[in-house]
Amino acid sequence: xxxxxxxxxxxxxxxxxxxxxxxxxxxxxxxxxxxxxxxxxxxxxxxxxxxxxxxxxxxxxxxxxxxxxxxxxxxxxxxxxxxxxxxxxxxxxxxxxxxxxxxxxxxxxxxxxxxxxxxxxxxxxxxxxxxxxxxxxxxxxxxxxxxxxxxxxxxxxxxxxxxxxxxxxxxxxxxxxxxxxxxxxxxxxxxxxxxxxxxxxxxxxxxxxxxxxxxxxxxxxxxxxxxxxxxxxxxxxxxxxxxxxxxxxxxxxxxxxxxxxxxxxxx
Amino acid sequence: xxxxxxxxxxxxxxxxxxxxxxxxxxxxxxxxxxxxxxxxxxxxxxxxxxxxxxxxxxxxxxxxxxxxxxxxxxxxxxxxxxxxxxxxxxxxxxxxxxxxxxxxxxxxxxxxxxxxxxxxxxxxxxxxxxxxxxxxxxxxxxxxxxxxxxxxxxxxxxxxxxxxxxxxxxxxxxxxxxxxxxxxxxxxxxxxxxxxxxxxxxxxxxxxxxxxxxxxxxxxxxxxxxxxxxxxxxxxxxxxxxxxxxxxxxxxxxxxxxxxxxxxxxxxxxxxxxxxxxxxxxxxxxxxxxxxxxxxxxxxxxxxxxxxxxxxxxxxxxxxxxxxxxxxxxxxxxxxxxxxxxxxxxxxxxxxxxxxxxxxxxxxxxxxxxxxxxxxxxxxxxxxxxxxxxxxxxxxxxxxxxxxxxxxxxxxxxxxxxxxxxxxxxxxxxxxxxxxxxxxxxxxxxxxxxxxxxxxxxxxxxxxxxxxxxxxxxxxxxxxxxx
Numbered sequence: 001x002x003x004x005x006x007x008x009x010x011x012x013x014x015x016x017x018x019x020x021x022x023x024x025x026x027x028x029x030x031x032x033x034x035x036x037x038x039x040x041x042x043x044x045x046x047x048x049x050x051x052x053x054x055x056x057x058x059x060x061x062x063x064x065x066x067x068x069x070x071x072x073x074x075x076x077x078x079x080x081x082x083x084x085x086x087x088x089x090x091x092x093x094x095x096x097x098x099x100x101x102x103x104x105x106x107x108x109x110x111x112x113x114x115x116x117x118x119x120x121x122x123x124x125x126x127x128x129x130x131x132x133x134x135x136x137x138x139x140x141x142x143x144x145x146x147x148x149x150x151x152x153x154x155x156x157x158x159x160x161x162x163x164x165x166x167x168x169x170x171x172x173x174x175x176x177x178x179x180x181x182x183x184x185x186x187x188x189x190x191x192x193x194x195x196x197x198x199x200x201x202x203x204x205x206x207x208x209x210x211x212x213x214x215x216x217x218x219x220x221x222x223x224x225x226x227x228x229x230x231x232x233x234x235x236x237x238x239x240x241x242x243x244x245x246x247x248x249x250x251x252x253x254x255x256x257x258x259x260x261x262x263x264x265x266x267x
Numbered sequence: 268x269x270x271x272x273x274x275x276x277x278x279x280x281x282x283x284x285x286x287x288x289x290x291x292x293x294x295x296x297x298x299x300x301x302x303x304x305x306x307x308x309x310x311x312x313x314x315x316x317x318x319x320x321x322x323x324x325x326x327x328x329x330x331x332x333x334x335x336x337x338x339x340x341x342x343x344x345x346x347x348x349x350x351x352x353x354x355x356x357x358x359x360x361x362x363x364x365x366x367x368x369x370x371x372x373x374x375x376x377x378x379x380x381x382x383x384x385x386x387x388x389x390x391x392x393x394x395x396x397x398x399x400x401x402x403x404x405x406x407x408x409x410x411x412x413x414x415x416x417x418x419x420x421x422x423x424x425x426x427x428x429x430x431x432x433x434x435x436x437x438x439x440x441x442x443x444x445x446x447x448x449x450x451x452x453x454x455x456x457x458x459x460x461x462x463x464x465x466x467x468x469x470x471x472x473x474x475x476x477x478x479x480x481x482x483x484x485x486x487x488x489x490x491x492x493x494x495x496x497x498x499x500x501x502x503x504x505x506x507x508x509x510x511x512x513x514x515x516x517x518x519x520x521x522x523x524x525x526x527x528x529x530x531x532x533x534x535x536x537x538x539x540x541x542x543x544x545x546x547x548x549x550x551x552x553x554x555x556x557x558x559x560x561x562x563x564x565x566x567x568x569x570x571x572x573x574x575x576x577x578x579x580x581x582x583x584x585x586x587x588x589x590x591x592x593x594x595x596x597x598x599x600x601x602x603x604x605x606x607x608x609x610x611x612x613x614x615x616x617x618x619x620x621x622x623x624x625x626x627x628x629x630x631x632x633x634x635x636x637x638x639x640x641x642x643x644x645x646x647x648x649x650x651x652x653x654x655x656x657x658x659x660x661x662x663x664x665x666x667x668x669x670x671x672x673x674x675x676x677x678x679x680x681x682x683x684x685x686x687x688x689x690x691x692x693x694x695x696x697x698x699x700x701x702x703x704x705x706x707x708x709x710x711x712x713x714x715x716x717x718x719x720x721x722x723x724x725x726x727x728x729x730x731x732x733x734x735x736x737x738x739x740x741x742x743x744x745x746x747x748x749x750x
Contacts, residue, residue: 137497137504153674155721161496162507224446224458230508255603255710256596256683 002072010065013057020054032189035214035235037171037207039191041111048107052100118203125171125205128241129164133176133183133196136225138216140164145245149175151201158248162231164216165245167238171207186219187233195220208235299335299441301451303328304470304528306535313561314542314568321568324534327576332527335441335450338433342388343580344526345588347519349432350386351378355423356407365400366411368419370427380404382427385411390423436520439513444521447502452524454662462502465664469521470528472587473661473695476678480597481691481700484590490518492679500675526583533579537572538564597687604710606717614715617708623701625712628658632726633671633719639697640668658697666696674720685713 023029034043113120127149132139140163143149144156166172176185178196185204186193194204208214218229236244307315307324317323322330333339340348356369368385372378382402387395397419401410411419441450447466449456454468467474474485476493494514497505506514540546542564551557589595604610618625618633630636640657653659658666669676678684678693689709692700701709 135502135504139499153720155718159680161499161505225504228443232508252681253603254681254683256599256686257602 003069006065006068006072009068010061013061017054017058030188031215034189034191035208035210035212036190036192037209038111038115039189039206041114042191045108045111049104052104056097056100115205121173121203121205122171122207125173126167127203128166128172128174130175130177130201131164131185132179133185133218133222133229134179135181135223136218136229138162138164138229138231139179142245142248145242145249151175156249158245158252160248163234164231165234165236165241166208167241168208168211168235170238171205173203173205176202176204181222182220183222183229184219185216187214187216189214190233193219211236299450301332301334301527302449302453304453304531304535306539307531309543309545310535310538311542311544311547311560311564313564314538317568318561318565321565321573323568324531324538327534327572328527328531331530331580332523335437338430338437338523340430340433341580343584344523345584345591346523346526347432347515348426348430349435349516349519350426350429352388352424352426352429353378355390355419355421355425357421358419361410366419367408368411370407370409370425372407378404378407379427382409385409385425385427386429387419387423387425390420391418392423392425432516432519433523435513436516436518436523439517440520443506444517452521452528464501464666465662466502468528468662469525470532471661471695472525472529472532474525475660475693475695476684476688477691477694478597478683478687479590479595479691481694481702483595484587486590486595487518487522488591490521491515494518496679498677500673500677522587526587529583530579533583534572534576537575538567542567597683597690599683599686599690599706599710601706601710603682603686604707604714606714610711610714611718612715613708614711614713617712618715623704623712628668628697629671630668633716634725635668635670637668660696662695668698671716671719672722672725680717682710682713682717685716686710689713 019028030043034040128142130141130149130151132141138161140160141149141153142158142160144154144158147154147156164174166174174185176194176196177200178198181198183196184193185196187206190206190208192204192206194202196202212235214233214235216231216233218226220226222229234244303315303325307328310324313323315323315325317326331339331341340346342348353370353372356371358366358368361367370378382399384396384398387393387397398412399409400412402408440448446456446458447462448454448469449459449466452469454466456466459466472484474489474493476498477483477485477489479486479489491514493503494506494509494517496507497503506517542560547557547560550560617623618629619631626637628635628637628639643652643656644658645652646659646663653663653665655665658668660666674680676684676688678688686706686709688698689701689704689712690706691702692698
């Protein structure tokens with residue numbers, strides 16, 4: 001019976017490790033490779049921690065399995081060994097994990113600073129839009145083409161909803177605000193996540209290499225529609241973004257007399 | 268698709284009966300129902316349910332529109348129910364005993380590659396759904412399922428896989444819209460009570476933010492705009508990421524609900540003066556016998572109402588189709604006046620003028636706090652004063668006039684949107700239509716309104732120091748320049 005339990009508690013960690021091993025091939029993993037520059041660094045940190053933790057896990061589970069098996073198979077009649085603990089062992093297994101944890105915390109500092117500390121944002125980052133989260137959509141305000149984005153709206157600013165166009169190949173900054181409650185700007189493929197706090201304007205930067213469409217979802221519970229508060233980030237070349245913005249500008253200037261339908265039906 | 272029971276003798280009107288069952292929903296046994304309007308429920312019982320011989324309001328509405336599980340597509344209505352309409356060219360017996368029908372190819376349509384079912388609109392099989400066992404797209408021959416017992420004849424018309432737009436519209440509506448707008452489109456879904464402004468009650472057939480003139484209904488394009496881009500400043504979100512077919516299906520279902528509501532409303536209007544519960548009570552008190560009133564009602568239902576029901580249907584169909592036409596759209600006769608400080612000054616003067624009197628509601632500085640917001644007004648229907656001071660819409664909700672300083676425009680911020688708001692008014696609300704105002708004047712007002720959020724000081728001339736030329740002295744602007 002003892003052997004059964006020993007094997008039982010060895011079996012499940014083995015299953016867990018097997019599941020992690022096959023997870024990427026089964027699609028139980030990241031939604032896509034990281035599509036932004038900082039995303040690559042963040043994934044690198046993730047894998048670093050995963051490896052450290054995996055080694056630790058195997059080691060500790062091995063020790064546990066050994067202890068269980070010894071306990072299960074040792075003859076019940078022998079005398080017990082009384083131990084008052086080993087001071088040396090306790091020091092070792094405190095110092096070694098501390099070193100590992102300090103190592104991890106230092107290793108991630110520069111990436112964290114790059115993402116979160118405004119003075120460490122790339123110098124060339126361009127403010128492309130103000131994204132205002134509201135229940136339950138994403139309202140976008142682009143600055144008037146040729147002007148800079150300011151925190152106050154200006155006449156000529158372009159407005160849209162649920163679709164954000166950004167240029168690829170350069171770092172871009174988005175000013176994140178919210179109109180009502182807390183939301184979070186989360187793009188899984190870009191590995192970008194930032195809470196939107198009422199009253200604050202929070203700059204979020206990212207740089208996308210490849211052209212593509214990415215999800216923007218809300219990651220802070222904001223009400224009944226939180227689950228479907230989804231938008232689309234369209235990453236395209238700068239010239240395509242410019243074309244899109246001119247199209248938006250033309251639509252926003254629509255005065256009902258320019259369309260072809262009207263031109264053809266003269267009254 | 269399930270078979271449907273045959274319809275009451277309204278045989279001159281073509282019908283598609285669309286029944287469907289969805290695996291999850293029918294397992295739970297949950298059935299939803301359309302509600303009847305307050306107007307219907309205030310009629311005397313016999314008017315609602317009908318007499319032995321003649322159908323009442325509830326029956327008429329159900330016959331023409333069905334219930335959510337079993338929607339009826341009244342083909343007169345300008346709603347895209349989905350499905351290509353075809354006619355039977357010829358019928359013959361197949362070797363296995365079933366019927367094989369050849370479908371005619373209507374001009375301008377094409378027959379699909381696969382067909383699940385046919386809904387028959389006319390002929391002996393009218394109102395029935397028949398499954399298609401085999402379909403040969405080249406010979407255009409459909410082998411009907413052997414269990415189909417209806418005698419199909421040459422010349423019968425049918426819809427191929429009909430009703431799909433409406434049923435998918437219903438599913439999408441219940442998932443995305445029903446919790447605010449309600450199952451029947453009455454704006455009283457479970458979350459509605461927490462919202463301000465309230466969600467739209469479609470049953471008046473009135474929608475506020477349209478591009479059509481003040482006498483027309485909302486157009487399909489307007490509904491699609493609202494669904495795609497939402498209404499900023501309200502709880503109506505944008506459904507931009509939904510595929511276009513889903514936008515279309517939801518839009519058609521909303522039209523369906525609006526038409527149902529309007530049809531019910533108009534039927535009630537025919538009956539309410541003489542046959543409402545209140546009228547019954549006062550007539551009985553006045554000495555008439557209830558049995559006589561019921562007899563009078565029965566005659567009315569049998570003769571007058573039956574006729575008007577058809578005319579009502581025709582009128583509804585006409586007015587709703589017209590809304591999609593070009594004549595309905597508000598089109599300015601001149602292009603937008605250039606947005607110069609001069610134009611804005613003129614706009615400001617018009618805003619303050621006695622004829623247009625915008626400041627009465629929108630306030631001297633556009634903050635939406637004009638004198639009308641603290642006046643008690645009368646409800647035009649009941650002729651009693653509203654409990655709260657201020658302006659109300661036809662759904663009896665308190666409306667704040669737009670605060671123009673915010674730069675948030677619910678119906679859209681394009682110049683044409685603002686032009687349409689002024690020219691056609693906002694239907695259902697106290698924003699009147701200024702269709703007799705010259706279009707240049709409307710453009711001047713639009714230019715002024717668009718500049719209000721950027722004014723250096725409230726109540727200014729709509730000019731911010733960084734835009735355009737220097738500000739004129741305030742004295743010159745306050746005197747109205749006349750219209």
